Amino acid sequence: MTEHANSTEGRLDRSYAGNLAENARFPDDEISLIDLWRIVMRRWVWVLVGFIAFVAAGVAFALFSPPVFEASAKIQIGQVRSDSGEDRASIPIVSATVASAELLQSSSDLVGSGELKSVSITAQSDVWPAILDIVAVGSTPEAARQTIEQTLARLLGAHQIAYDDAISPFLDRSNVLAERHSEVQETLREYDAGIQALRTTDPILAMLLLSEKSDLAERLAQIEAEISEVRVRLSSPMTFPSHQVGSILASDVPASPRPPLVLALSVAFGLVGGLIIALVAEFFTKARQVSAQ
Incomplete structure (x- = not known):
C-alpha cells in the first residue's frame, strides 16, 4: 500500500513539473493593454505601413472612382x-x-x-x-x-x-x-x-x-x-x-463616393489593419524563437 501511494505521488509530481515546463514554453495567450502597447512600439513600422496602405487605397478610391x-x-x-x-x-x-x-x-x-x-x-x-x-x-x-x-x-x-x-x-x-x-x-x-x-x-x-x-x-x-x-x-x-x-x-x-466618409473609414481600417499586421509579425517572431529553443 505504501509503495502504491509513493508511486502515485511520484506520477503527480512529474505531471505537475511537466505542466510547469509546458506553461513556461507556451505562456498564456491573453494579452494585456500594456503588452499590446509594447508590441505596437516594437512593431510601429508595420503599424505605419498598414495605416499608409489603407489610407492610400481610400484616397485613390475617392479620387479616381x-x-x-x-x-x-x-x-x-x-x-x-x-x-x-x-x-x-x-x-x-x-x-x-x-x-x-x-x-x-x-x-x-x-x-x-x-x-x-x-x-x-x-x-x-x-x-x-x-x-x-x-x-x-x-x-x-x-x-x-x-x-x-x-x-x-x-x-x-x-x-x-x-x-x-x-x-x-x-x-x-x-x-x-x-x-x-x-x-x-x-x-x-x-x-x-x-x-x-x-x-x-x-x-x-x-x-x-x-x-x-x-x-x-x-x-x-x-x-x-x-x-x-x-x-x-x-x-x-x-x-x-x-x-x-x-x-x-x-x-x-x-x-x-463620399470623400469624408471614405477617408474616415480608410483611417479606421488603416489603424486596425496596421495593428493586425504588427500582431501577426510578433506572433511569427515568437514562434521562431520557441522553435529555436
Whole structure:
C-alpha cells in the first residue's frame, strides 16, 4: 500500500513539473493593454505601413472612382371604389408588383444609354394603397433627374389609361342616371301642369294624377340617391388616379463616393489593419524563437 501511494505521488509530481515546463514554453495567450502597447512600439513600422496602405487605397478610391448621382421620387398607386359596400372596398387600379414591373420595363431602354446606371423601386406595403419609391442612379445629376422625369411620365400615363378604364362603368352609369333624372323632372312638370288644369274641371282625374306624381317624385329621389352614390365613388379618397407624391429629389452632390466618409473609414481600417499586421509579425517572431529553443 505504501509503495502504491509513493508511486502515485511520484506520477503527480512529474505531471505537475511537466505542466510547469509546458506553461513556461507556451505562456498564456491573453494579452494585456500594456503588452499590446509594447508590441505596437516594437512593431510601429508595420503599424505605419498598414495605416499608409489603407489610407492610400481610400484616397485613390475617392479620387479616381467615377461619381454617382441619385434622383428619387414617389408614386402613390391610384384606386377605384368597388361595387361592394364594404368599408375598405377600394382596390388599386394595378398591384404594386405589376406597377414595379411596368416601371422597370419603362426605364429599361434608358439604362442602356450610358449615363444611367440603374433604376430601383421599393413598394411601401404598410401604406394603402401602396407607395412606390423610385431611385435612379446616373453618372451625372442631369441623367438621374431626366430618367426620373421620363419614368414618371411613362408610368403615370399607363396608370391613367388603367384608371380611365376602371372608372368608365361608373361614368356610363352616371350619364344614364342624369338622362333619367332629366326625363323624370320633365314628366313631373307636365304632371304639375295637368293637375293644375284639371283641378276645377275634373277633380277626380286630378287626384289620380297627383297620386302618380308622388310615385314619380319617389322615383326621382331614388335616382338622385344613386347619382350621389356614384359621385362619392368617383371622388377622393374613395377613388383617385396614380399620382406623384411630393417633388423629385435630386442633388448635385455625388451619392458615391463620399470623400469624408471614405477617408474616415480608410483611417479606421488603416489603424486596425496596421495593428493586425504588427500582431501577426510578433506572433511569427515568437514562434521562431520557441522553435529555436
